[in-house]
Amino acid sequence: MTQPSAPPARYDDLRALFVNCTLKPSPAPSHTQTLMEVSQAIMAAQGVRVTHVRAEDLLLAPGVYPDMTEHGAARDDWPALFEQVREADVLVLGTPIWLGERSSTCSRVIERLYAQSGDLNEHGQYAYYGKVGGVLVTGNEDGIKHVAMGVLYALQHLGYTVPPQADAGWIGEAGPGPSYGDELGDGRRAGFDNDFTQRNTTFMTWNLLHLARMLKDAGGIPAYGNQRNAWAAGRRFDHPNPEYR
Amino acid sequence: MTQPSAPPARYDDLRALFVNCTLKPSPAPSHTQTLMEVSQAIMAAQGVRVTHVRAEDLLLAPGVYPDMTEHGAARDDWPALFEQVREADVLVLGTPIWLGERSSTCSRVIERLYAQSGDLNEHGQYAYYGKVGGVLVTGNEDGIKHVAMGVLYALQHLGYTVPPQADAGWIGEAGPGPSYGDELGDGRRAGFDNDFTQRNTTFMTWNLLHLARMLKDAGGIPAYGNQRNAWAAGRRFDHPNPEYR
């Protein structure tokens, strides 16, 4: 069985953007951030250029256009954040769980990502092609998988590649209780010794790096059969339907 | 803008398994199958060895063990189907929508895939690592995205890689109405001329091929930071938590 002692590649040309969708602006402590820092540390140890942004420190206007100031908003910090999204090879969204759902802030971020889905890259593919995405979720009692379903769905639908096991998180037993990283009476901190949470966060991180490496080396997703403008121009790439021309 | 006239690679060493989770056994017509055949035809044109299985033609026993005959079931066709899953580089699940959800049969298939999640490959990774997955959904009125969320989530959680835009489907306007492929009064067939459905099915298919090619050429997902047995043996792959050893 292969258990290599060193990573199979270098990752120090990669950029990763971590967007924390906690409802709390800085400098309030964020349980979600505490977990995100685990993944960030692994990437940083490999030389990845990691940026962490807290969405509620910005003013992301509601709407589905790239720049809402062109549609009546007084201010919109999305265009600047989108520059960071565009430069990043890896995007990790972090979100708390409220009533079993991702935060409204996380939905806001995804709505704005979606607003750019008309953008095409130089190959006529959606702009997010060639990037990889993952999600980290924290709550006190329920909902990691449900939240991850929606976030990862959105990312892949927009063009991100989702590596194996690209979600991780922590929740406690059903009912009210401590959140990730809260100090417990005995000096331990909630979730820090949860093997499942720590292992999955680690595996997610490495799988993001592996796929990002692979895609970057390949120059993105091969441009064939997935170019929006080629399709619009009538190319069909072996699509068989005789009635559909 | 690059619009290559030919695919960037050959795919004739790949195998693809399409599992149709319609509630209807053969030979009843299946709307879902009609859409799946679009994707299958594109792959077949590239020489991919395509297998189509209808789950309700088999007896997949309820349960979460690899072989339910060892747990009291009189018969279980899952072990044979799993052999096909294991040999396939690409897995596409197709499902109808009932009351906004995937079919019970689709859930059954996913439960049985999950039953094998303890299997590890020769690198100590989950057995589904290195494979790619997608989903095709048909209904008459609502639910493609919701169904796709759950199916793609399960696939990536099990170890599949999810390429960009790995879901496609067809639904009609809200309320009762024709299903995919039903003959309409005017000789047309429902959904056959839906640009969104046909384009997304095509893009999904090619993205599955591109990622399957890439992963096969790389020998799977690099085995580092994601080996279950290495983690169990204490390796931590730059995991930073000083309290977590």
Added chain:
Amino acid sequence: MTQPSAPPARYDDLRALFVNCTLKPSPAPSHTQTLMEVSQAIMAAQGVRVTHVRAEDLLLAPGVYPDMTEHGAARDDWPALFEQVREADVLVLGTPIWLGERSSTCSRVIERLYAQSGDLNEHGQYAYYGKVGGVLVTGNEDGIKHVAMGVLYALQHLGYTVPPQADAGWIGEAGPGPSYGDELGDGRRAGFDNDFTQRNTTFMTWNLLHLARMLKDAGGIPAYGNQRNAWAAGRRFDHPNPEYR
């Protein structure tokens, strides 16, 4: 503050059907059943006629017709189970969680309930009008709310009334671990001392009884503005759209 010492009514004319959607046929122990028994005991103490059915002890054929033997199935136990559904004032579905979703068996039961959605009662309302529904969910780590969302949605969409807080369940901390009722090392049983689980199960049970009482005393949901045949015959009940007649 009002804290009455006795229930405000009698409930001994009510019938409740509990359908356990575990993947395991009898007599295998079911964690879900252990929780369902809490709710059943409260109802039984009030004289409610309680029936508990394990779906996997029956053969519920796949399909969306009331009797699948008329559509090729060799056997179908649904028609008999539906008689019990029809007689019950209260329906509680219990389900385990697999990969964050309700069991395939639970989906099968809902598909068959849906198959009867064309049935109308004597007022021309959907047949499930006047009944109340709830859900109990057990798993080892995640998904009560997500599963409850789907089940309660289906029930209300079919015509059930959903009382306040009609869902309850138990899950443990993220990751593998004991299921509801499993014996822990120290003699305790998982979830038995979880205040949230036990309280919510109790509240759910009483709210089902309160609403069932209210609806039975009222002769069901008043038959006005919700009669499918009246609508089909052209009645519009103050619907305002001048273009829609």
Added chain:
Amino acid sequence: MTQPSAPPARYDDLRALFVNCTLKPSPAPSHTQTLMEVSQAIMAAQGVRVTHVRAEDLLLAPGVYPDMTEHGAARDDWPALFEQVREADVLVLGTPIWLGERSSTCSRVIERLYAQSGDLNEHGQYAYYGKVGGVLVTGNEDGIKHVAMGVLYALQHLGYTVPPQADAGWIGEAGPGPSYGDELGDGRRAGFDNDFTQRNTTFMTWNLLHLARMLKDAGGIPAYGNQRNAWAAGRRFDHPNPEYR
């Protein structure tokens, strides 16, 4: 078959609050509002006091406390909106669909409703007991049921009663296309002649009225077996678990 010519009761003592969770502040046209107005008109014709609020006309601060100005927010319009929620017997949330999900604004509203879930009424029940809730959803192609699942789940979990068929909406065929109420080339408006949408919206509206009438006449949900403070004080209401006292 009973088809009464007049409503079975009067409803002019009821209040209904419709919260439109479109991403667009007034006076931008809202497709969701166009559908909500159907329900509102039916209620108004019965003398119900109807209020329509567009959430994005307000500043609802992110967070899960009743008044976020006490937690650092410069402004928070939630406390004033909550007064309207508290006075209303009926709450209808309206939301558009983005990428298959409810709007971020809708999630924000639900988070703030949740922030009040510690409030108890004079019987020691959750403050939302005795109220009824429903949801209206519009999009151009997919997601009514998925969105309704989450919204109705939240409402019942908070204490609202969900009547039969308390969701309605409109979407068009898969892919880009007109939204509800958009003018089509032929003078028609999208969805106005959709029988399913108009019927379900009507049935939802009447079922909200019927249940609101019933609950108001009963003085709310009977206060037994569901009082948070009674439970906290040790009352168990026939809960059977000998180990749980």
